[in-house]
């Protein structure tokens with residue numbers, strides 16, 4: 626099962642699992658409560674979500690904890706990336722808040738607008754053992770945000786070496802997996818590591 630209530634993440638995690646012949650229900654579909662993310666790292670919070678879901682269902686549970694880390698903001702929003710969008714999950718407001726803070730710091734040149742996404746993935750097995758991996762993708766923050774694909778901060782994130790934001794890419798391009806590439810997004814790169822550990826080859 627996929628331990629998320631976030632529809633954007635769920636779609637990507639299902640797409641990543643599908644070529645390995647794995648189908649999964651989600652925590653949202655099962656009506657599970659969302660555990661409080663009390664960890665102080667992406668890895669800790671991925672573990673909290675996966676362990677809670679595995680305990681509640683008796684199924685192997687796959688969780689992602691991820692976020693956007695902005696260099697000029699000392700790593701914010703980081704593990705608080707979802708919270709910056711507030712109760713209404715308003716990511717345009719969260720991107721605007723980041724942009725205001727960057728402007729206040731005079732961060733207008735691309736070299737002062739460096740950021741990366743991190744994804745920590747955890748699989749919790751019913752026998753209590755865990756598989757944990759983490760990966761990142763580096764890029765620059767674009768303003769104004771561009772594109773309507775993806776979710777969260779995707780329209781503001783320009784991955785290094787590309788001219789289009791994640792918001793302007795299909796999910797297939799954002800994953801950047803074979804035959805297109807060897808993994809582009811933080812989540813796809815982490816998933817490649819996870820697949821090596823515990824999934825059948827594609």
Ligand code: IMP
Pocket residue numbers: 631662689690691692693704706707716742775776777778779791810812
């Ligand atoms: P959490 O892992 O549930 O704490 O939430 C992570 C938050 O980081 C998401 O709600 C998004 O706002 C943001 N985020 C994580 N991964 C991505 C991504 O691939 N694209 C855009 N935003 C992301």
